[in-house]
Amino acid sequence: MNSDQEKSGEGVLIPASRFSSEIRISNSRFIATIAPAFSVAEAKEFIREINLLYADATHNVPVYQIGSGSSVIAHSSDNGEPSGTAGRPALAVLAGSGLGDTAMVITRYFGGTKLGTGGLVKAYSESARSVIRAVPKAKKVIIHQCQITVPYNLYEQIVRILKKAGGNIDQEKFTEHVRINFSIPSNTYAMLTSKITNLTKGQIPVQINAENKTAIIPMN
Numbered sequence: 001m002n003s004d005q006e007k008s009g010e011g012v013l014i015p016a017s018r019f020s021s022e023i024r025i026s027n028s029r030f031i032a033t034i035a036p037a038f039s040v041a042e043a044k045e046f047i048r049e050i051n052l053l054y055a056d057a058t059h060n061v062p063v064y065q066i067g068s069g070s071s072v073i074a075h076s077s078d079n080g081e082p083s084g085t086a087g088r089p090a091l092a093v094l095a096g097s098g099l100g101d102t103a104m105v106i107t108r109y110f111g112g113t114k115l116g117t118g119g120l121v122k123a124y125s126e127s128a129r130s131v132i133r134a135v136p137k138a139k140k141v142i143i144h145q146c147q148i149t150v151p152y153n154l155y156e157q158i159v160r161i162l163k164k165a166g167g168n169i170d171q172e173k174f175t176e177h178v179r180i181n182f183s184i185p186s187n188t189y190a191m192l193t194s195k196i197t198n199l200t201k202g203q204i205p206v207q208i209n210a211e212n213k214t215a216i217i218p219m220n
Contacts, residue, residue, distance in 0.1 A: 002143040012100040016138035016218045018046075021131040024124045027111025031057075032131035034104045036138070040066055040073055043103035048123055050105040061124065063091040064103040072100075081108075085120035094129035101140060104128065138216045143183045145170070145210040149195070150178050157199060165192040186212060 018035040033050050035188065037043040043064035051060050062074040074095065076087030090106055106127045115123055148157050155178050162180070165188040171181040184192055193206050 012140055013098055013219070014101045014136050014140050014216065015099065016136040016216060019131065019135040021127075021134050023127055023130055024111075024122075025126075026113040026115055026119070027124070028113070028115070029107075029109040029111065030123055030127040031109075032104060032127045033103060033107070033109040034131045034135050036099050036101055036140075036216060037064060037066060037103040037212045040064070040075075043075075046103045049104055050107065054107040057107045059086065060107040061086040061090060061108070062103070063087055063094055063105075063128075065091070065094050065099070066101055081120060081124075082117060084145075085117055086124045088119045089125045090128040093125050093132065097132045099132065101139075104131065106144075131197065136218060138218045139216050141215045142186045143215045144186055144189050144208050145181070145183050145213060145215050146189075147179065147181050147207045147209055148204060150180065150204055152178060154204075156201065158196065161195045161199070165189075165195075167192065181209075183213075183215060 014036045016036075018033065020031055020033040022029060022031045024030070031054070035046050037046055043066060047060075047062040047064075054060055059079045059081055061077065061079045061081065064074070066073045074091060076091040078084070078086040081157050086106070088204075090104065091190050094102060094104060106124055148158065157168070159177070162182055162184070165184060167182050167184040167188075169180060173179040196204065196206060
């Protein structure tokens with residue numbers, strides 16, 4: 001990974017989507033909900049939504065880790081649990097998981113049995129591990145959203161070039177020519193345009209509609 005990729009977090013594993021898992025310990029329910037978040041503002045909005053969803057819970061313990069490599073913003077709160085028993089251990093599990101750009105809230109419904117300091121640390125840690133193990137993973141990729149208009153006789157060749165470069169066709173419109181709207185990883189864009197220029201002798205340009213957008217690519 002080059003320095004630009006490290007700064008952007010490109011290629012780092014993230015949650016593919018919002019996901020929840022639940023464990024029970026001594027009659028208390030621990031519901032861990034995790035989601036991708038590409039900024040502190042997104043993480044805070046996710047936490048707000050979970051707080052509203054589980055407004056009747058005993059505790060909603062939030063943690064997030066935004067960024068990757070040498071540029072990480074991390075946050076945790078015990079949300080009323082004894083200091084250091086909830087947010088900090090959950091964040092430690094998240095930090096060691098390899099996931100970046102991630103927000104997580106562990107919701108607890110108290111079951112009537114006190115767990116003690118050590119028991120709380122173990123419970124929140126296990127809840128975090130449980131959801132991190134189970135959540136489908138994805139990669140964050142920086143893309144350009146582009147458009148090209150091609151004659152029918154070059155359509156199949158253009159599509160092959162596009163797919164070999166890791167592009168994804170978002171929309172096609174077949175009229176007198178074929179207009180293709182597609183997304184392409186920013187790090188293969190130059191290779192793509194070079195191949196299209198050679199094929200078309202520079203007569204068919206690629207138009208960028210939006211640069212450096214964040215995309216989530218699910219892992220198989």
